[in-house]
Amino acid sequence: MKKLFxxxxxxxxxxxxxxxxxxxxxxxxxxxxxKDQTExxxxxxxxxxxxxxxxFTEAQYLEKxxxxxxxxxxxxxxxxxxxxxxxxxxxxxDYLDYFLKGINSKSKKVLFRKEVNAKYTLIIDAKWxxxxxxxxxxxxxAKLTSDITFVETENPSKxxxxxxxxxxxxxxxxxxxxxxxxxxxxxxxxxxxELGKVIKKALK
Numbered sequence: 154m155k156k157l158f159x160x161x162x163x164x165x166x167x168x169x170x171x172x173x174x175x176x177x178x179x180x181x182x183x184x185x186x187x188k189d190q191t192e193x194x195x196x197x198x199x200x201x202x203x204x205x206x207x208x209f210t211e212a213q214y215l216e217k218x219x220x221x222x223x224x225x226x227x228x229x230x231x232x233x234x235x236x237x238x239x240x241x242x243x244x245x246x247d248y249l250d251y252f253l254k255g256i257n258s259k260s261k262k263v264l265f266r267k268e269v270n271a272k273y274t275l276i277i278d279a280k281w282x283x284x285x286x287x288x289x290x291x292x293x294x295a296k297l298t299s300d301i302t303f304v305e306t307e308n309p310s311k312x313x314x315x316x317x318x319x320x321x322x323x324x325x326x327x328x329x330x331x332x333x334x335x336x337x338x339x340x341x342x343x344x345x346x347e348l349g350k351v352i353k354k355a356l357k
Contacts, residue, residue, distance in 0.1 A: 176321075177301070177347050182314030184355040186273065186303070192264040194271040194306055195256075197249050198278040205283055215240070218333070236332075243334035251327075251338040252277060255345025260352045265345075273313065274306045277344070284333040285323070292330060294323040297340035301348065316351075318344045 187193070204214040215237070222233050249267055256265045265275065281298040301316040321344045329335025 176319050177351060178317045178319055180315040180317055181312065182303070184314065184352060186313050187263050187352065188356060190263055190272060192266055192269055192271050193303075194269045194274040195249065195253060195265050195267055196274060196276050197252070198276055199244065200278050202279045203281050208281070239332070240334050243329075243338055247334070247338050248341045251342040252345040255342035255347075256349040256352075257345075259346055259349025260356075262356050263352065271306060274304050274309065276300075276302045276304060277318075277341075278302070281320075282337055282340070283320075285336040287331045287336070292326075292336075294326070294330075295333075295336035295340040296320045296322055297337070297344055299344060301344075316348070318347065321347060 199211070202211060203209065204211060209217065218236070219233050222228050222236060223230070253265055253267065278300040279297060280300060281296075283296040285293040285295040287293075297318060298320050299318045301318055302312055303314040305311045305313065321340055323336055323339030323341075323343050325339070327335055327339050327342070329338065
């Protein structure tokens with residue numbers, strides 16, 4: 154019973170703390186350039202992404218995750234490879250799909266897509282990822298801090314707008330929430346929703 158109360162306290166405290174962090178901060182420009190656009194290309198980047206409160210590099214985080222998996226006597230190298238393959242799949246395809254799902258659920262006048270020939274490209278460069286945790290009945294969503302940049306597709310060095318996503322909390326929970334990569338995918342979806350809200354308001 155004490156353990157259950159402790160877990161509930163942790164969940165409530167974390168949710169309260171998250172409310173002060175879950176935000177987008179405009180650093181440069183505005184959204185006027187989108188007023189005559191119908192679609193925007195979207196890319197993800199992972200330039201020097203750090204993980205967890207310890208600020209692990211991805212290599213360090215994956216090495217630690219491998220050690221944790223193999224500590225379990227029921228797990229084998231095959232289990233690690235299965236996890237690692239899923240991690241890479243989410244990183245290369247699913248995170249972007251979740252982001253697009255989030256932003257397009259809010260932004261109706263402009264469609265955000267991948268690999269489309271549009272005038273502008275939106276780049277989400279992950280700078281910090283907290284993968285959260287899952288403990289059976291309850292869990293902690295992942296958080297994503299990212300540099301969100303609109304550039305000209307034909308001239309990527311020309312930045313139109315810059316936004317920072319500050320520790321966006323990954324809600325709602327999805328079918329893969331029990332796994333780290335599933336929770337991170339939720340943070341990408343939440344980031345998309347937050348940005349979509351801002352765009353919808355600006356293009357009214």
